[in-house]
Amino acid sequence: MDFSVSEKMQTILGMIDEFVDKELIPLEPEFVTRSFADLLPVVEEKRNMVRQMELWAPNHPQAYGGMGLSLTEHALVSEALGRSPLGHFVFGCQAPDAGNIEILDLFGTDAQKEKYLRPLVEGKIRSCFSMTEVDMPGSNPVMLETTAVADGDDYVINGQKWYSSSADGAEFAIVMAVTNPEAPAYLQSSMIIVPTNTPGFNLVRNIPVMGHSGDDYFSHAEILYQSCRVPKENLLGPEGHGFVIAQERLGPGRIHHCMRWIGICNRAFDLMCARAVARTIAPGKKLSTKQIVQAWIAESAADIQAARLMVLHAAWMIENVGAKEARKEISLIKFQVAGVMQQVIDRALQVHGGLGMTDDTILAFLYRHERAARIYDGADEVHKVSVARRILRDYEGKVVR
Numbered sequence: 001m002d003f004s005v006s007e008k009m010q011t012i013l014g015m016i017d018e019f020v021d022k023e024l025i026p027l028e029p030e031f032v033t034r035s036f037a038d039l040l041p042v043v044e045e046k047r048n049m050v051r052q053m054e055l056w057a058p059n060h061p062q063a064y065g066g067m068g069l070s071l072t073e074h075a076l077v078s079e080a081l082g083r084s085p086l087g088h089f090v091f092g093c094q095a096p097d098a099g100n101i102e103i104l105d106l107f108g109t110d111a112q113k114e115k116y117l118r119p120l121v122e123g124k125i126r127s128c129f130s131m132t133e134v135d136m137p138g139s140n141p142v143m144l145e146t147t148a149v150a151d152g153d154d155y156v157i158n159g160q161k162w163y164s165s166s167a168d169g170a171e172f173a174i175v176m177a178v179t180n181p182e183a184p185a186y187l188q189s190s191m192i193i194v195p196t197n198t199p200g201f202n203l204v205r206n207i208p209v210m211g212h213s214g215d216d217y218f219s220h221a222e223i224l225y226q227s228c229r230v231p232k233e234n235l236l237g238p239e240g241h242g243f244v245i246a247q248e249r250l251g252p253g254r255i256h257h258c259m260r261w262i263g264i265c266n267r268a269f270d271l272m273c274a275r276a277v278a279r280t281i282a283p284g285k286k287l288s289t290k291q292i293v294q295a296w297i298a299e300s301a302a303d304i305q306a307a308r309l310m311v312l313h314a315a316w317m318i319e320n321v322g323a324k325e326a327r328k329e330i331s332l333i334k335f336q337v338a339g340v341m342q343q344v345i346d347r348a349l350q351v352h353g354g355l356g357m358t359d360d361t362i363l364a365f366l367y368r369h370e371r372a373a374r375i376y377d378g379a380d381e382v383h384k385v386s387v388a389r390r391i392l393r394d395y396e397g398k399v400v401r
């Protein structure tokens, strides 16, 4: 396995690091205290700078204006951008649009690509992904109540979704709904594109998450679909193939999420170390002289490095043997890196004392918002059970001495 970084990527990563330091981190004090919509004009200026630097949409297809980087290349980009919560948005590779772009590219019709994919890659519009329901377990997504009933040339959608991230201000949602209730469980649902201005698409509220409702891109909506009628041409991929498509969306996407989390770890780690050497804790003594803080720093360094290598290994597996063969590795990194991130942020916050609880550093924001990493894209426990099952299968009937 060779994880060396090409010269091209070293140049790109250097440019991104500099941009994040100079242009994005200085925006964060405003970002954590103001509405995102208020900040958008400044953020759009930064996006234009990224376009001029020709670093826009690093992971998206070149045919639509992206850079077309490979999985591993974009993993490194995602790590660099993850140092600021604004990174992915400003470079045009933010979730959930990134996943929607992937599936529109793979399964969209030519008309859907022109209408939705192209402006999405260009950053002219935003989208959301509307699968999880209020009353059904997101961990078992075959249990959906939302229906899309065929009526002439249309589907009529009814259901109650929540956690449709970034629906506020989005142009369209990709909605998962039951179209074939008589089919086997995994072939009952379909993905349907629903423009958010369709009558019956009702954004009820941005859900308060850890006390913050957020707004615009940084929000998670509850949506009521009430007799929401869209033409059948809005079906994405074959009818009943919603879960097949959802799997495409999740595999490689997890690499990028995990590398974004490594970027967050790096940022929290930097803040922790800088605070430890700067804070005087007793006359002539810095916090960094305390063994317990030194242990946190050493353990965090080891945890981050181990997590990072696990993600790069999983990316290598996907590229060399395929996503299907790499399922165990993908599940392992999903819960492992989320846990490491949570612990590193927590240690960094602790080292900052009362300051860590304020919005004067980015740590409190990260602490609030990144806790969800252990829940979305498969809760920790779901991945652990799945990995354990896979491992134990190999021990069935095996004699071990």
Ligand SMILES: Cc1cc2nc3c(=O)[nH]c(=O)nc-3n(C[C@H](O)[C@H](O)[C@H](O)COP(=O)(O)OP(=O)(O)OC[C@H]3O[C@@H](n4cnc5c(N)ncnc54)[C@H](O)[C@@H]3O)c2cc1C
Binding pocket: 096, 128, 129, 130, 131, 132, 136, 137, 138, 139, 140, 162, 163, 164, 165, 166, 209, 220, 372, 375, 376, 377, 378, 379, 380, 381, 382, 385
């Ligand atoms: C910040 C955030 C953003 C999100 N964005 C989106 C989005 O854009 N679009 C979207 O559709 N959804 C989104 N989600 C929803 C997310 O995918 C679900 O929350 C997730 O799938 C878990 O589903 P649930 O909340 O219904 O929990 P449940 O399925 O009710 O599970 C609750 C808990 O039960 C345990 N559990 C569940 N299954 C098992 C099992 N098999 N074995 C052992 N324990 C188990 C786990 O501890 C789990 O946390 C988002 C969620 C969050 C928090």
